[in-house]
Amino acid sequence: MTDQMIRTRPAVEPRTRRGPRAWAKPVVLAALPLLAAALPYLDVQVPLLFDGPLGSPGVLHVLSLMCVMAAVAVTYDLLFGFTGLLSFGHGLYVALGMYTTGIVLTHTDLGFAGAVAWVAVLGLVVPLVLGAICLRVGGIAFAMATLAFGQAGAIFVVRDPLRITGGELGLALPYEKLPEPLVGVINAGNRYWLALALLVVTYAVVRWALASRPGRVWRAIRDNETRVLVLGLRPYAFKLMAFVLSSFLASLAGLVYALIAGGAHAEVTEATFTLGLLVMVVLGGSGHPYGALIGGLVYTYLNHRLGQLSTTLGGPLSEPLFILGVLFVVLILFLPGGIVSLVRRTESKGGA
Amino acid sequence: MTKATEGTMLSVRGLHVHLGESHVLQGVSFDVRAGGVTALLGRNGAGKTTTMRGLLGLVPRRGEVILDGEDISRLPTHEVVRRGIGYVPENREVFAGLTVQENLRLAERPGSRHHYDLVYELFPRLKERLKQRAGTMSGGEQQMLALARALLNDNRLLLIDEPSQGLAPYLVAELTEALARAAELVTIVLVEQNLRMVQRLARDAVVLDQGRVVWSGGAADLLGDGELTRQYLGVGVAKA
Amino acid sequence: MSTFILLTVTGLGLAALYFLVASGLSLIYGLMDVLNFAHGAFLTLGAYTAWVVVDATGSLLLGVAVAIAVGAVLAVLMETALLRRMYGSHVPQVLLTVGLLLAITALIRSIFGTDALQLATPEWMNEVTEILGAPIPNNRFVLIVTAVLVYLAMSAFLAKTRYGLIIRAGVENRAMVTALGIDVRRAFTLVFAIGGALAALAGALAGVINNAVSPEQGMSLLIFAFIVVIIGGLGSFRGSALAAVLVGLLQQYANFYGAVGAGDLIVVLMLAAILLVRPQGLLGRAAS
Numbered sequence: 001m002t003d004q005m006i007r008t009r010p011a012v013e014p015r016t017r018r019g020p021r022a023w024a025k026p027v028v029l030a031a032l033p034l035l036a037a038a039l040p041y042l043d044v045q046v047p048l049l050f051d052g053p054l055g056s057p058g059v060l061h062v063l064s065l066m067c068v069m070a071a072v073a074v075t076y077d078l079l080f081g082f083t084g085l086l087s088f089g090h091g092l093y094v095a096l097g098m099y100t101t102g103i104v105l106t107h108t109d110l111g112f113a114g115a116v117a118w119v120a121v122l123g124l125v126v127p128l129v130l131g132a133i134c135l136r137v138g139g140i141a142f143a144m145a146t147l148a149f150g151q152a153g154a155i156f157v158v159r160d161p162l163r164i165t166g167g168e169l170g171l172a173l174p175y176e177k178l179p180e181p182l183v184g185v186i187n188a189g190n191r192y193w194l195a196l197a198l199l200v201v202t203y204a205v206v207r208w209a210l211a212s213r214p215g216r217v218w219r220a221i222r223d224n225e226t227r228v229l230v231l232g233l234r235p236y237a238f239k240l241m242a243f244v245l246s247s248f249l250a251s252l253a254g255l256v257y258a259l260i261a262g263g264a265h266a267e268v269t270e271a272t273f274t275l276g277l278l279v280m281v282v283l284g285g286s287g288h289p290y291g292a293l294i295g296g297l298v299y300t301y302l303n304h305r306l307g308q309l310s311t312t313l314g315g316p317l318s319e320p321l322f323i324l325g326v327l328f329v330v331l332i333l334f335l336p337g338g339i340v341s342l343v344r345r346t347e348s349k350g351g352a
Numbered sequence: 353m354t355k356a357t358e359g360t361m362l363s364v365r366g367l368h369v370h371l372g373e374s375h376v377l378q379g380v381s382f383d384v385r386a387g388g389v390t391a392l393l394g395r396n397g398a399g400k401t402t403t404m405r406g407l408l409g410l411v412p413r414r415g416e417v418i419l420d421g422e423d424i425s426r427l428p429t430h431e432v433v434r435r436g437i438g439y440v441p442e443n444r445e446v447f448a449g450l451t452v453q454e455n456l457r458l459a460e461r462p463g464s465r466h467h468y469d470l471v472y473e474l475f476p477r478l479k480e481r482l483k484q485r486a487g488t489m490s491g492g493e494q495q496m497l498a499l500a501r502a503l504l505n506d507n508r509l510l511l512i513d514e515p516s517q518g519l520a521p522y523l524v525a526e527l528t529e530a531l532a533r534a535a536e537l538v539t540i541v542l543v544e545q546n547l548r549m550v551q552r553l554a555r556d557a558v559v560l561d562q563g564r565v566v567w568s569g570g571a572a573d574l575l576g577d578g579e580l581t582r583q584y585l586g587v588g589v590a591k592a
Numbered sequence: 593m594s595t596f597i598l599l600t601v602t603g604l605g606l607a608a609l610y611f612l613v614a615s616g617l618s619l620i621y622g623l624m625d626v627l628n629f630a631h632g633a634f635l636t637l638g639a640y641t642a643w644v645v646v647d648a649t650g651s652l653l654l655g656v657a658v659a660i661a662v663g664a665v666l667a668v669l670m671e672t673a674l675l676r677r678m679y680g681s682h683v684p685q686v687l688l689t690v691g692l693l694l695a696i697t698a699l700i701r702s703i704f705g706t707d708a709l710q711l712a713t714p715e716w717m718n719e720v721t722e723i724l725g726a727p728i729p730n731n732r733f734v735l736i737v738t739a740v741l742v743y744l745a746m747s748a749f750l751a752k753t754r755y756g757l758i759i760r761a762g763v764e765n766r767a768m769v770t771a772l773g774i775d776v777r778r779a780f781t782l783v784f785a786i787g788g789a790l791a792a793l794a795g796a797l798a799g800v801i802n803n804a805v806s807p808e809q810g811m812s813l814l815i816f817a818f819i820v821v822i823i824g825g826l827g828s829f830r831g832s833a834l835a836a837v838l839v840g841l842l843q844q845y846a847n848f849y850g851a852v853g854a855g856d857l858i859v860v861l862m863l864a865a866i867l868l869v870r871p872q873g874l875l876g877r878a879a880s
Contacts, residue, residue, distance in 0.1 A: 133864055137871045140627055144822045145867050151815050152860040159853035275690050319702040325695025332688045410767055433773035445768045447761045458757050461773050
């Protein structure tokens with residue numbers, strides 16, 4: 001019995017189809033981000049789904065979070081779904097992005113540009129070092145190593161030995177140091193566009209990387225590492241490449257996350273955050289082009305919405321993680337391919 | 353054990369096994385006559401070990417496997433083995449952390465008599481080392497233990513995979529004699545590269561190449577024909 | 593000197609907790625290739641079950657006993673109803689245990705709230721006994737003695753019984769065990785039950801040590817238990833014991849003699865070191 005999880009992708013990449021369907025896909029792909037960008041202008045009420053019109057700051061905030069988390073999920077699936085690396089410490093890099101921004105802005109004289117520069121540098125160096133260590137082992141040992149380093153990060157943030165992270169309370173960003181267009185309730189729309197841009201760019205970069213030669217090697221490593229060795233390639237180097245790219249992008253997402261949330265918070269360092277990422281990618285459909293993206297959007301939305309509704313829902317339903325946990329279990333048992341595989345099934349019935 | 357001497361002990365039809373993306377066995381079919389030794393031969397990579405593992409259900413397989421009239425193709429490994437099959441794998445696979453005695457005890461199948469007398473008669477060295485951890489024994493001793501495990505119970509069929517591998521010549525001789533004794537008691541399917549051994553023990557032979565049966569018949573006929581032997585096994589038999 | 597004694601005993605107490613959680617995890621992984629995140633749920637469940645029983649009856653002993661039973665039963669249910677469907681698919685199995693951990697912990701949170709609940713323990717447990725000038729809380733002795741008893745009982749079980757034999761062999765080579773005609777699935781269920789029982793016991797005892805139970809207890813203990821399992825060697829029962837002692841003691845010493853949080857960081861460094869130098873763990877078998 002093979003791991004269904006990782007094998008629910010087409011055996012053959014879909015070729016361009018002739019006829020009307022040929023242009024349908026690119027048009028939809030181009031239209032979606034445009035449509036998404038237009039949302040702040042829409043004074044539309046979406047009952048049940050959102051507590052307010054689409055253009056309102058509250059809803060835009062949720063949408064921004066959804067975009068950021070979807071971006072992180074996409075970076076996570078690069079490792080998990082496409083290279084076959086199960087990491088339990090991905091949250092560390094999101095935290096890295098968040099806390100570097102917070103610490104640089106709060107404790108140094110550097111401005112926003114400096115913070116961005118530091119995030120970029122650390123986002124490359126830290127995963128390079130940690131990845132080099134963790135990737136010395138494979139499989140479960142690798143997963144545990146990433147968990148341990150993630151935990152080390154959590155300890156550092158919460159115990160705060162250097163007195164810079166704000167411990168359990170988190171670290172608010174000093175708004176006077178942030179670019180004006182991103183500050184304040186009025187600019188919720190701008191922050192939303194930033195988050196959307198992050199998602200689009202992250203997605204594009206990851207797709208591009210996956211289509212490149214290293215990308216093909218990553219998939220080969222996921223499917224059969226021995227064969228990669230036999231071909232004379234060094235899996236270690238390629239795995240490290242995937243690890244660094246994925247973590248770097250996650251750090252950038254962390255920076256944007258801090259902007260959206262107004263600061264860094266310790267929740268991101270906890271193991272449950274990375275476990276949430278895992279749920280996201282599996283929910284959406286791991287190893288599939290837009291599976292992680294969908295999963296990230298849906299999960300974040302549900303987590304938020306269920307939290308909002310928790311006062312009206314009783315008992316266990318008041319805990320979003322209960323519903324999501326149960327959903328996850330049901331998913332693993334009955335629909336391991338995630339949402340994407342559902343879509344696929346209806347697609348195949350339509351004939352392709 | 354009372355040995356069945358007539359009829360077909362094992363019938364394999366259209367055995368297919370996929371390992372990863374490789375179609376390792378592509379419709380293997382052969383019969384094993386009851387009583388005596390059937391040698392399963394072929395070059396490295398031909399699929400001999402995979403055939404054994406397929407018969408036992410240790411790898412997912414498709415096809416028909418009939419043991420003494422009973423269809424075992426859909427059964428899980430432990431059920432297959434309980435029908436009376438003893439398995440001596442390539443690499444022995446004795447439990448290194450357990451003592452010799454524990455290895456044997458673990459092999460005791462409920463519902464069968466346990467032939468310790470036979471085992472100790474064939475392999476007196478094992479009796480001396482009962483409290484020794486199997487991992488600290490030599491290759492030859494481990495091989496004996498692996499074989500002893502298979503002989504311990506009332507079995508109808510033994511599947512033995514390359515027992516002589518890595519053993520010194522004098523041990524191979526001892527092993528051959530032990531197998532000859534075993535062959536008096538139970539039907540055996542033997543995978544072996546050592547053709548002298550095959551010559552001494554085997555009545556029938558089945559040759560595999562690239563996942564298919566390419567020849568079957570009397571062992572003497574195959575080994576006596578230098579041309580055939582070279583063609584299918586890539587090696588000649590030294591005149592005994 | 594007395595501080596050192598105190599640190600050593602509390603370190604051993606911590607080791608006892610780690611051992612109880614890690615030993616089950618290690619055997620489950622060794623035999624079944626399942627990385628059981630749900631263990632964290634057993635921990636929390638054990639703690640809260642004990643709390644409920646103590647709240648209702650006032651008897652800690654009964655509370656702990658019921659917690660163990662609940663842990664074992666839940667583990668059996670989980671294994672037979674859910675995990676069994678996924679044998680052979682390692683990644684989905686891990687994911688399943690993750691989902692169960694999240695769901696069960698959230699369920700407990702929804703019923704009992706996120707704040708810590710006071711656990712009423714007998715007076716004598718909170719009193720101290722002086723050993724060489726060090727004031728040691730009696731509950732630590734309880735913890736250590738329990739862990740030692742569990743260690744002895746489990747060792748005897750593994751060494752002397754048939755199931756113990758099957759488990760030891762199965763951890764080494766599961767396929768060969770089936771090739772001997774043994775149905776390993778019963779051993780799986782048994783190992784899972786033992787793991788669940790021990791984790792629940794650990795959760796209840798952690799509650800005793802802290803005089804309180806809270807929903808986060810499970811997760812942090814679980815992560816350290818995972819680290820102990822890797823350092824000791826996946827599948828090695830003795831390895832878990834050894835690693836638990838090393839980690840527990842080191843953590844206590846470093847946290848006191850070093851900076852705040854130094855002990856926890858040192859443990860992570862220990863893990864990194866083991867992974868680099870001896871990935872199979874202290875007493876684990878090298879990958880074949």
